[in-house]
Amino acid sequence: MGETVHLLNNPAVSERPLSDWARHAVAVVVEVVGSDLLANKLRELGVIPGAQLRVLHAGANLIIQIDEGRFAIRRRDAAAIRVSSPPAVSQARLAGQPAPAQA
């Protein structure tokens, strides 16, 4: 959880901690850092590589949407979730194809 600073300073890496993600944008999970209780709980809930999340509310606490469920998590805890933009969408854009429907 102390790796967030290094990530932010590295522009080459397109992945960021969820705590920095913009509201309403879809994020794809790259990984959940750590094997502590929180990390395990998040994985059990479906926060695994490839899963899509959305940030519904961003304040001291974040409200994130995992599949159809909504969960509140503290901002600093959310830093353990490393995410990036949905690859399918960006690849589709590059190829000039319409974006696939989001499940």
Next chain:
Amino acid sequence: MPSSPDTVASVESVALIGNPNTGKTTLFNALTGLSQRVGNYPGVTVERKTGKLELAPGRNVELVDLPGAYSLAASSPDQMIAADVLLRQQPGAPPIDVVVAIVDASNLRRNLYLVSQLMELDVPLVVALNMTDIASSRGIDIDAAALSERLGVSVIPMCAHRREGMGELRGAILDALGRDSEQNRAVPTFPESLERQVEILRASTTSAGAAGDRPLSRVEAFRALIDEGGYGEERLVAERGNGLSKELARRRGEVGVSAPLSSIETEVRYSWINRILEGCLSQTTGQHQTVSDKIDLLLTHRLAGMVIFIAVSAFVFQGIYQWSEPFLGGINSLFSGLSSLVTDILPAGALRSLIVDGIIGGVGGVILFLPQIAILFLFIAVLEDCGYMSRAALLMDRLLSRCGLSGTSFIPLLSSFACAVPGIMAARTIGDRRDRIATILVAPLMSCSARLPVYVLFIGAFIPDRPVIGGWLGLQGLTLLAMYSVGTVLAVPIAWILKSTLLRGDTPSFLLELPSYKWPDPATVALRVYHSGRAFIVRAGSIILAATIVMWALAYFPRSQAVIDLHQEARSQLERQDLAGEAYGDALHEIDRAEAAQLLESSILGRAGHLIEPVVKPLGWDWRIGMAAIASFPAREVVISVLGTIYSMGGDHDETSTDLRNALGAATDGNGNRVITVPVALSVMIFFALCAQCMSTLAVIQRETGSWKWAALAFAYMTLLAYVGALVTYQGATFLGWGG
């Protein structure tokens, strides 16, 4: 375990398990109704809920409601209960014959995680696909038949809150009872390297185990290996020694992956889930934003959400005070009527006093809490069932995390302003054990409604009615506010200290599900209120009654015959004087009061008052106040009547009576100095504000924490705090020359 319909075996058990917020409680209530029983699992605070389920006329089984869980992985004893019951390891719990997994159709993917773990148990499984109405309103379509075929177990679509699908569910359970666990059920496949280590671990426990050590089942071994640092490992190591700890570490290393083992489990299970659901689940790309999301835009909004939250809290708080009023009046009348009845029937003496003052007084004191408890739990049940509670916790989280607690502590603490007893019971909603205990330990500091009479009495008698801020806040009001604030303000550092020392542990992660808003289910709410009330009456009630009787005995015995004779002589003299009706009545009352006061002084309680006088002197108190303080330890309100007796006013005064106020104000000691001055009054109030003078509260703390040591700690720290607080107040106020 299969059982043929002909054998009359012991009652079969069906377990109900599922994620939180899947309508499990609604389903349980619908299936068992009033046959529900709530009991205890030894050593944990989670309740054991069971009920009778009628599958067919004459065919009854026991339905066991297991705590809601996202997974069988456990990090605490409370979380371990579900796995223990299912693996037939829970002492006192019968083996489970069928497992009913309730899943939320609108969150199917995540819900199937637990199901994937249940599939690995050797017990027949039925999947209850609940909340189909919500799923279809979100454009989610599930082919239950295809899902059933893929999984290899029965899948019953249903809608518990509309009572749809119940018959089919009963049929499926009945069906499952008649056979072994399904042979062709789908199970996730884990990497060979992992499975091998699980098997080696199993084998090592079978051979190396001490006599009496049960060999581990595959599921147990699997969980112990994967849940590194979890409660399962902790318990096994405690049972079998550190050798197991080393063995586990070795096995984990041998799996040969760099990623945490738990991430392997989750990835395997979710791949399995995705394969199972392919073709069974489709979602039309409808709105992303649900009705609940829209409501949440307002309710979790920083400003608007907070305002609404404060309004809701104020409404709850006010409701508890106001709505319980009519009931309190009724209960009071009932019990005073009962007292009068017994007083008329029985001759004066120890027995009558025991029944009237001890038993009826004690029981009455307990029942008096009931309306407030019922109303509070009604509010809580409604707010929780409709889904608002988690939003409230979210809003308060920021503030409470500064004290080392979390947002889920808010409602218990708020409720404690009305009465700590239901407030502490409400702390059950706090998931983390350490947070729960810390909340329970500071809850009594919230100035409860029983303290109010004390404040009103002393403020009315000693604080002058002087305006402070313009025309709307006077010195009296300010003092009242100060009394309420003292406890609340002190709770912050105390909670912080508790969380840093005795209750130290990793700050638990705050991960809270925000379920969709829904209309509360009346049956669920009603049953919850009933169970809470009943639990209180039975448990706390018995202790309060015992304590009140003990206190009665201390105040009654020994009866000084000399005093009785003296006053009997006075009554005879009165007779001889031949006064007119009212004057006679008053004079007789006077003798009665004087007698009561002197008998009290010579009782054990009175002597105790004298005994502790040197201790309470620095607080500015004399022996009479000390005695009143001791007497009020079972229940604070008693102090009013005790003060009334001490000052020869008789026992039936309340805090607004001017007689008592005047008597307090005028009381003098042997030298003619006023006994109670402003600093003394302030120190008495501060003492009452901070002290744990409530057997009910201590009893409930014991019940909710599972141990008397926490109740003892609460008592000890609060008494100490109260003493120091009163000391500082008295000395400080005297030094500052308050009250002249």
